[in-house]
Amino acid sequence: MTAFPTRTLAAGAKVSGAGQKLLAFASLLILVVGFSLASPNFLQTSNIMAILQATSVNAVLAVAATLVIITGGIDLSVGTLMTFCAVICGVVLTWWGMPLPVGILAAILAGAACGLVSGTIIARMKIPPFIATLGMMLMLKGLALIISGTRPIYFNSTPGFTQIAQGSLVGMVIPQLPIPNGVLLLFAVAGFAAWILARTVLGRYTYAIGSNEEAIRLSGVNTDAWKIAVYALAGAICGIAGILIAARLNSAQPALGQGYELDAIAAVVIGGTSLSGGRGTVLGTLIGALIMSVLTNGLRILSVAPEWQTVVTGAIIIVAVYADQLRRRRG
Amino acid sequence: MTRGKESMPTRRLVLGGIPATALLAASPIAMAQEKIYIPLISKGFQHQFWQAVKAGAEKAAAEYKVTISFEGPDNETMVDRQIDMLAAALAKKPTAIGFAALDSQAAIPLLQQAKSARIPVIAFDSGVESDIPVTTAATDNIAAAALAADKMAELIGGAGKVAVLVHDQTSRTGVDRRDGFVNRIKQAHPKIEIVAIEYGAGDHLKSTEITKAILQANPDLKGMFGANEGSAIGVANGAREMNRRLVIIGFDSGAAQKQAIRDGIMAGAITQNPVGIGYETVKAAVAAIKGEKVAPKIDTGFYYYDKSNLTDPRIAAVLYD
Numbered sequence: 001m002t003a004f005p006t007r008t009l010a011a012g013a014k015v016s017g018a019g020q021k022l023l024a025f026a027s028l029l030i031l032v033v034g035f036s037l038a039s040p041n042f043l044q045t046s047n048i049m050a051i052l053q054a055t056s057v058n059a060v061l062a063v064a065a066t067l068v069i070i071t072g073g074i075d076l077s078v079g080t081l082m083t084f085c086a087v088i089c090g091v092v093l094t095w096w097g098m099p100l101p102v103g104i105l106a107a108i109l110a111g112a113a114c115g116l117v118s119g120t121i122i123a124r125m126k127i128p129p130f131i132a133t134l135g136m137m138l139m140l141k142g143l144a145l146i147i148s149g150t151r152p153i154y155f156n157s158t159p160g161f162t163q164i165a166q167g168s169l170v171g172m173v174i175p176q177l178p179i180p181n182g183v184l185l186l187f188a189v190a191g192f193a194a195w196i197l198a199r200t201v202l203g204r205y206t207y208a209i210g211s212n213e214e215a216i217r218l219s220g221v222n223t224d225a226w227k228i229a230v231y232a233l234a235g236a237i238c239g240i241a242g243i244l245i246a247a248r249l250n251s252a253q254p255a256l257g258q259g260y261e262l263d264a265i266a267a268v269v270i271g272g273t274s275l276s277g278g279r280g281t282v283l284g285t286l287i288g289a290l291i292m293s294v295l296t297n298g299l300r301i302l303s304v305a306p307e308w309q310t311v312v313t314g315a316i317i318i319v320a321v322y323a324d325q326l327r328r329r330r331g
Numbered sequence: 332m333t334r335g336k337e338s339m340p341t342r343r344l345v346l347g348g349i350p351a352t353a354l355l356a357a358s359p360i361a362m363a364q365e366k367i368y369i370p371l372i373s374k375g376f377q378h379q380f381w382q383a384v385k386a387g388a389e390k391a392a393a394e395y396k397v398t399i400s401f402e403g404p405d406n407e408t409m410v411d412r413q414i415d416m417l418a419a420a421l422a423k424k425p426t427a428i429g430f431a432a433l434d435s436q437a438a439i440p441l442l443q444q445a446k447s448a449r450i451p452v453i454a455f456d457s458g459v460e461s462d463i464p465v466t467t468a469a470t471d472n473i474a475a476a477a478l479a480a481d482k483m484a485e486l487i488g489g490a491g492k493v494a495v496l497v498h499d500q501t502s503r504t505g506v507d508r509r510d511g512f513v514n515r516i517k518q519a520h521p522k523i524e525i526v527a528i529e530y531g532a533g534d535h536l537k538s539t540e541i542t543k544a545i546l547q548a549n550p551d552l553k554g555m556f557g558a559n560e561g562s563a564i565g566v567a568n569g570a571r572e573m574n575r576r577l578v579i580i581g582f583d584s585g586a587a588q589k590q591a592i593r594d595g596i597m598a599g600a601i602t603q604n605p606v607g608i609g610y611e612t613v614k615a616a617v618a619a620i621k622g623e624k625v626a627p628k629i630d631t632g633f634y635y636y637d638k639s640n641l642t643d644p645r646i647a648a649v650l651y652d
Contacts, residue, residue: 039423041422041423041424042422044422046421046422047418047419047422050415050418050419050421050422053415053418054415054418057411152434154436156436162440166440245411248411248414248437249410249411249414249434249436249437250436250437250439251410251434251436251437253408253410253411253434253437255408256408256409256410256411257408258408259405259409293415296415296419297415297419297422300402300416300419300420300423301419301422301423303370303400303423306376306402306403
């Protein structure tokens with residue numbers, strides 16, 4: 001195992017990510033302050049909780065996308081994979097009447113298995129990630145509809161299921177701060193992914209593959225295997241997103257999911273992760289996802305027309321990436 | 332991401348600056364709290380049908396001097412996005428809320444929240460399976476389909492074989508329009524025989540194929556009813572491809588269906604009144620705020636249109652392309 005280039009690459013990536021994170025965090029702060037001044041209804045506990053709740057699913061998907069994007073790949077299937085896993089969860093819990101933990105495990109394993117398939121198609125069959133995951137996106141969309149019979153699967157027979165997203169453990173202790181459990185789950189997933197990236201061999205190779213795959217392959221690393229592992233991990237995280245959205249809606253909605261990959265990728269990019277790979281952090285992605293939902297919520301609170309909300313969100317994505325590039329060019 | 336080659340003037344604050352200006356530009360609304368504010372959360376907003384609902388809501392808002400907003404997700408699968416919109420609408424402390432649920436069950440926790448905050452909820456377009464909404468402003472699909480049955484009977488001379496093509500057997504609109512048509516024929520027009528009831532998912536091509544099979548099996552078929560836009564277009568296409576002349580009655584509008592009526596392939600169609608749905612929703616919300624009694628169900632009306640009244644301003648206003 002020659003770890004020498006990977007260590008330095010990873011360290012470099014973390015340093016250059018700091019500036020963008022600061023920039024992103026500053027814009028998040030400006031948004032929050034700005035909206036608070038513009039409307040008294042914005043900075044209220046219930047609305048903040050609504051924003052966090054609205055962030056959770058997209059942020060979990062974005063964390064999954066971050067891992068893949070750092071390797072220099074892309075995963076277009078995160079949205080429909082989430083839906084597919086939600087349907088699997090519904091089949092196991094509602095149709096088969098299995099206990100809750102089995103349903104949760106099934107969703108996560110289904111996600112990991114699909115990620116494994118994507119990773120294998122990319123690494124072993126040498127299909128570009130964009131094409132491979134585009135194919136997976138469509139296949140999973142179709143399979144979710146087929147398995148569910150194109151009808152939503154409700155979780156009414158699994159008491160406590162909706163608590164996974166809608167309940168609040170924190171609120172039971174501190175009633176003034178009813179942080180939804182879905183948000184705790186998001187923090188747990190993000191913490192886990194950040195730990196993987198920062199502290200494990202898998203994390204180091206994730207950055208290294210994105211920086212210079214050829215170099216580390218030539219130094220004797222089985223890059224294909226590590227790449228497949230990253231896609232499988234991202235898939236498992238999509239499985240968690242599936243549980244989260246199902247718990248939020250008390251149902252697995254089989255037609256939902258397409259288009260969600262773009263929101264996830266947008267959050268990743270706003271958070272300073274480079275689409276060319278080798279650079280990025282989970283914390284940045286979290287801030288990116290928060291910026292998106294604060295923006296959406298704030299514009300709604302101000303009753304800005306939905307057409308204009310879309311225009312503003314698009315502009316923000318471009319400005320965020322441009323600012324990042326300017327900063328990097330200056331060194 | 333390719334990097335630009337020429338060096339651009341660098342502005343560090345570029346990211347921070349833009350959202351702030353975007354905010355300033357957006358904030359003159361700054362919420363007149365005393366005024367009555369009624370957000371409408373719909374199932375969509377891009378589709379012409381929803382734009383017509385919005386137009387009706389705005390008309391009522393102007394008449395009753397209230398402020399409304401109208402918002403819906405990009406498409407009808409985005410249940411979670413709609414829930415987020417409802418949450419944001421509640422955060423604005425509205426006086427009342429209009430809501431067209433994509434999935435009733437998913438919205439229950441937020442509707443409970445509205446109830447405990449004493450914000451009256453008006454359901455529109457389709458019902459919410461809950462006792463929280465004060466009323467539901469929607470098309471009476473059973474009555475609308477019964478009108479289609481009467482028109483069919485009139486045009487085929489009160490006797491003969493007809494067939495029905497519905498979008499699906501599970502959705503509320505599918506069930507109501509099918510039953511409305513079939514029951515009316517059975518009760519009021521006993522000499523008419525319904526030989527087939529088929530389902531084509533509202534898909535043009537699938538509905539065309541089904542129609543051709545029905546026409547093949549029934550050489551003496553006198554009429555067909557297509558229960559939504561896609562079904563109706565499928566019926567018209569099928570008849571055209573088989574070169575058969577029969578009385579076709581459709582539902583809703585759309586450019587293709589309007590053209591089929593102009594060309595005489597389709598006899599006419601039932602249109603809902605999306606403008607009326609929006610108008611009645613806001614009107615009911617205002618009544619609920621004032622504490623007036625509101626009927627638990629509001630029929631927003633429907634019309635039969637054909638070649639003769641296609642351009643009638645009253646009809647044209649509720650048709651879309």
